Amino acid sequence: MIFFFYLTFYYFDGRWILNGIVAIIQSPVNLMTMLTVYLLSFCLKALAWKWYLHGRTRFSTCLLGVLYSLFVNHLLPIKAGDLVRMKIMSTRDGISGEDAAHSVIVLRLIDMICLIVFSIVGFCVLGIxxxxxxxxxxxxxxxxxxxxxxxxxxxxxxxxxxxxxxxxAFSGRNGRLIFIAVAFSWILECAVLYGTVIIYNGNLSILEAVFANSVTVSGQIFQVTPGGIANYESFLVFALGLFGFSIQEGYTIAIVTHAVKFFFSYAAGVMAIFIYPIPFKTLLSWSRVRGVREK
Known part of the structure; x- marks a missing residue:
């Protein structure tokens, strides 16, 4: 947080940030490509969740849970989205509370394993x-x-x-498919960063984008702001600095990419609410759950 305030005080340039946002809006093909690939990454996460539960739930329920979780995490200062994700699984498809909580926690651990592996591989392969x-x-x-x-x-x-x-869940081929889906979802998630750098005429390879995204998301394990504001920007500035981007460039790219992700999160939340409406008071009550109980 302190580093983010330092960056904002010394490197915030509203004109450059506005120019970047305008450039993205004026590149509808690039913007739609980024958002489509970003959406596919969450579809893969939902598919991995369905496979983990051995098909006992619908893919639509898994995707709704993932999108609602993303939406809530960008509304509240803590990562309460996973609690909402568990409740959606339990209420919509009748999966027991314990199984829903177990699956979400294990898949989060797999997320972290993939991010750590990508980060370490990036450090080694990129010679950092x-x-x-x-x-x-x-x-x-x-x-x-x-x-x-x-x-x-x-x-x-x-x-x-x-x-x-x-x-x-991990027996035989099923376990390999889960890990492949989760790992590939994180590769696709770097599309927003990669596309933004291209629009800014920057030089960043796909491997470097995957590494930078992995380091940045790893830094958001704990968040005290909606969507990890401050964590995201600070870690991405650090990651991009390893590839020759100035602090000014890194900070601006971080702000713009995070803005795109916030836009996607709220749009996905609206879509999820339209498909499976949940009263806002209910969402808040689910996000305050301290444990998962059987019905």
């Missing part, structure tokens, strides 16, 4: 100097081990059910 935060990894491993000890000791039946669900 980096250091592995050994202390941070050790702390993470210790927390994970302690958490597993607590779960095994006090919630063995719960752990057994979750492992059985995972085993069933």
């Amino acid at each position: 100097d980096f250091q592995i935060p050994v202390l941070l990894i050790m702390i993470g491993c210790i927390i994970f081990v302690l958490s597993m000890v607590v779960v095994v000791q006090f919630f063995p039946a719960f752990l057994k059910r979750q492992l059985e669900l995972c085993k069933r």
Whole structure:
């Protein structure tokens, strides 16, 4: 947040940002291509969710859940969209609350695995100097081990059910398809960044765009602003700076691409509400759920 305020104070140029937005609007083919590919990335996420549940739910329900989640995450300062996503799955297709919550959490973990792998591969392939935060990894491993000890000791039946669900979901070809769909969805998601850089006549390869997008989204694990405002811009400026973009250029591209993503999120939310209306008060109540209970 502090870095974002620093960037805004020193590098905000309303005229350049406005020119970029106007250039995107005046390039309807590029804009529609970006938004279409971006939409396809969420379709793949929905398809992976359907496969994870072994086809027990409709693709339309999965897509509605993903789009509602995106919409809510760009409305509220915390990532409450996944709670809404779980409730839509439970109420629309009758999937148990535990299965819905389990599937969403596991798919989020797969998201992070793919983003981390893309980031590490990008660092290596693109020849970027980096250091592995050994202390941070050790702390993470210790927390994970302690958490597993607590779960095994006090919630063995719960752990057994979750492992059985995972085993069933990832068995055979199904597991490979889930990982491929999620990984490819993140590759497609960089279309907004790649297309914006092209409109700005910048030089960024698809591999570099995938890397920059992966690093940026990884930095939005925790957010305190709608849509991760500040997190997104700060991390993208850092990522683009690795490829020779000035701070001014990186900041402007970050603002414009985030604006396009906000537009898409709200448009997708309107479309989802039109197809499957949910009262706004109900959405807010679902976003405040502290646990998932069976009916």
